[in-house]
Every structure is written in C-alpha cells, then in structure tokens.
Amino acid sequence: MDTQFEIKAAPPHGASPSVWRDNSETILFVIMAVGLIVAPFFTYPLFLMEAMCFALFACAFNLLIGYVGLLSFGHALYFGWGAYLSAYAAKSWGLTPELAILTGTATAALCGVVAGSLAIRRQGIYFAMITLALAQMMYFFALQVKLTGGEDGIQAVPRGFLFGLIDLRNEAAMYVVVLAIFLAGFLFIYRIIHSPFGEVLKAIRENEPRAISLGYKTERYKLIAFVLSATLAGLAGSTKAIVVQLASLTDVNWPMSGEVVLMTLVGGLGTIFGPIVGSFVILVMQYKLSVVGEWVLVIQGAIFVACVLLFRRGVIGEIAAKLRIKL
C-alpha cells in the first residue's frame, strides 16, 4: 500500500545542525511533562486527568495509523471494554485500583488478539470496515450482558487505595497516578516507534509487498502492533473508568471510535505529539461547546472535512513541517 502521509519531516535542509533541532522531541517532552505537573494549579484536575486518558488513547490509536498505516475504526472496543472490566473489578471484586486497571488492560489485550487476527486478514479499506464491524458487535454484546449494567453502565466505581495504601479519593494522589500512567504509556510508544521493530512497522506502512520480499513476516508485525495499540487503548480506558468512576455504553459505541480518529487527525497523523495536542483541542472544544449541545456533531464533522481537505498534516504536523523538525 502506498500511503501518502505527509509526515516526513524534512531533514534540516541547509540549516546548520543545532542542539535544538536535533533534540526537538526531548525538549518538547520536557515542556509537556513540566506543563502537566504545573497545570492542575491553573485548571480543573479532573478535566486534565480525563484529557490525559484520551491523549493516551489517541497515542495508542496513532501507533497503528501513523506508523503501520492501518486505520482501525473500532478502537472504542478496547477503550470501552477496558473501562468496563476495570470498573467491574474495582466495584464488584473490590480489587485495588492498580489491579483493576491491569484487569481492564488485559481484557483489551485479549480483545486485540482476537479482533486483530481477524482484521489483518484483509488489507486497506476492508481493514477499517472489519474493525468497525467487530467493535459494533462488541457494543451489542455490551448492551446485553449483565456485567456492563446495560444502559446504566457501571456507576459509582470506587477509586480505592493504590497498593492498598494510598487513598485515591485525594485528587492530588489520583492526578500523580494518572500522570505517571500517561507518561509511561507515552514513553513506551516512543520506544516502540524508535526500535528496530518500529522501523519494520514503518517499512510496512511505506511498502508492504517490499517488506514481505525482504523476508519480514508482515502479518506477524501487524498483529503485534495491533495488540500493543489495543492494550494501550485499554490502559487508557481502564484508567479513565477509575478517574471518572464510570464505565458506560458511550465508551464502547462507534462515535467514540470516530472521536479518537478525529483527535489524531487534528493533531497530526504519524506525529508523536500530535494525538496529545489533538485530544486536548477536541476535549476543550467539547467543554466550551456544551452550551450549543446539538451542534457538536456538526462541528466535529466539519473539522473532519476541513482536516482532510485543507489540513492533512494536522496541527503538530504543520508546525514540524514549518520548522523542519521532528515532533
């Protein structure tokens, strides 16, 4: 498949190599980490925690579309089912939050293995349709089984005590935990992308037949990437369920899959920081626009159209291209 993400941040062309340019990613990471540590003093911590969960979700999604060229239109499946199992484990089994999050993440990983091994059997546009259809199947499943609480969802999930010791009802403690999970997830994805394994993924994105001819078992690589992405999406969903103390049908329905696509597209497909910026932009927009409620759908749609027609690199992609740096 011949993808045309315009993400090849040009090597500094003519510009003299500088410490700033060479380390643009590290610098931005430090700025982001410091920003997130300071931010709760200026705005609602709950909003920031939710935003970090969505940012991790979008980064996980971006791992597939940005670096393997696979468009999964069903990522709500992993996010939502991660949230359900995490909420259920914390509430009904009374597990500590870290074990609850682990349960949710493991569930998402399992779903990823099953859905991924089905979806990679077809290429291109079919892949997107299969992932969407499987996610819809699991949505109907969530609607019917008792575990999920149907229309009500799982409400009043206890945040509990981390390792049985630290009370997470304390907003500051919860914030530190979410920040740690988010940064760890982000660094993990960064590590994947910059590993030899990540290079093979990019080779598959650029030219799969060629990667096959070089002897790579591309199906295996695609499946592993899919499972990693699903697992991280599940981690995001599980954490979100503990933070907002709710897992509901919204998390697992198709508009959620669309939303994560939108976040990544706005921020920039195949950029490392794009999904984070995109998810903050979209969430802020949703909060600001909650007054005009019904128009949210129209505005989201319009952003999709505008991004695809005019703005395919996304916010971070455009900046990176202008400054000729890697972000």
Add this chain to the structure above:
Amino acid sequence: MFEIFGIPSMALFGQLLIGLINGSFYALLSLGLAVIFGMLNIINFSHGAQYMMGAFAAYLLLKFTGLGYWPALIVAPLLVGLFGVVIERTMLRYLYKLDHLYGLLLTFGLALIIEGVARKNLGSAGLPYVLPDSLQGGHNLGFMFLPNYRAWVIVASLVVCFGTWFAIERTRLGAYLRAATENPTLVRAFGINVPVMITLTYGFGVALAAFAGVMAAPIYNVSPQMGSDLIIVVFAVVVIGGMGSILGAIITGFGLGVVEGLTKVFFPEASNTVIFVVMAIVLLVRPAGLFGRRA
C-alpha cells in the same frame, strides 16, 4: 396454521419476510457502495446518512409540498443524488490521488454533519411516514399474512438491483464504466469523459441509497440515526460479499437479511450480532470474501 421446529409458521414466515425486507436494504446499500468504490476508490461512509436523507426528503416533500409516496420515490433520490454530485465536484475529486483512508474520513465527517443537521432540525425522535392508500392492507396466504407494502418493497428492490446489474454488465454504458474502473487513462484516450462519468456514478450510488431510504420510511420511523445504525451492518455485508461483484453484493445482501431474520426466530439474543459473527467466520474460512477475488 402449522408448526416448523416447534415454531408457529406465522412467526417463522413473518420473520423471514422481515429478513427479506432488511436484506433488500442491505442489497441496495451494498450495491451502491460497491458501484462507488469501483469508480472512485472511496468507501462512502456517508452512505447511511444519504439513505436517511432520502427518507427525510420523502417526509418533507409530503409535509410541505403534498407530494405523496410515488412522486417522492423519484424526486427524493434525484434531489439527494444531486447533493451527491455537488459533494463529488467540490470535495471528493481532490482525494482520488491520496490514500483510500482519506476518502473514508471525509465521508465520515460528512455523515456526522448530515446527521447533526437532521437531529438539530427534526429532533432525534422518529417521525411516522404514512403509507399510500394503494399499498395498505395485505393478503392472507394461509401460512402467513403478507402486507402489500412489504411485498412491494421486496419486488421493487429486486427490480432495481437487477436493473443496476443489467446496466453495468450488459449495456454499452456499463462497458465504459467497467473499462474506466480498470484503466481510466486509457478510456479517456478513447475520448470518453471519465471525470463526468465518475461524478455521475457517485450521484447514482447516492441516489440508490436515497431510494432505499424512501422505501424504508413507511416501515421504520424516519429518524436521524436510522442511517448510522444501518451503515455498519452494511459494511459487514460488504466485507462478507467482497466488492468485486455486483451480483455478489445483491445475493449477499438478501442472504444475510434472511439469516438475520431466522436468527430472530431461533435465537433472538444474537439477532443483532449474527451478521458480524458470519463476517468473522467468513474471514477465517475465505479471507477474500464470498465473491471476492484475491488481490
């Protein structure tokens, strides 16, 4: 009245009928998707929204201009088809050289806009569409009751489906179309205006969706989310059938409708998910789809 596998025949054939009705919508929509994909290389995510537009057009035509069901069956698809032509001219044509997924994302955005506007202006509750007198009532066939309108829907969609098949596979215009699908540059060299053909193909595919929407209006309520519920199932149908064959799309559509109807009788809990399960099985057994060619 008799029983089959312990199920009263009325219930069984009733569900089979509903299955065939759903199947005719699956067939019409997946046919449109296949035709559009063939020419434009784009998966039209707004297909469901355009189906909903057809139903709403029929509703609004009746409410504001007094145009009844029969004229609406022609006018609504034309209007929505025209809308499709505008979309193709102003947006989609810029995406042909890009990766498939941008077409999917753009049409997904369009679907959100259309659904949002419909919801804003018409509310999210369903609106009833009154049947024309000529199609009310029905016949008792002894083993089941057959409402006239449902019989009409099945017959009409069969006619339209096979009409489309005939036009594409057996006429000169269809030959141009198939040739342009294979090699547009060469067809242009023969002096055929391929860009106009692409535009009209998209308009036709969209009109087909709107036609299905008008037919669906009296059966289901007219509601903004009627399209998004359906389109995902139709995607699964397309994955099962493969988009390579027109006849394949029609057969798969009707077949899966029947499968779904039967599931409703024997195992109602699974009726929502059975098509997705079939999709998973087909992917395991025949990854290219029932009628697909291995790429």
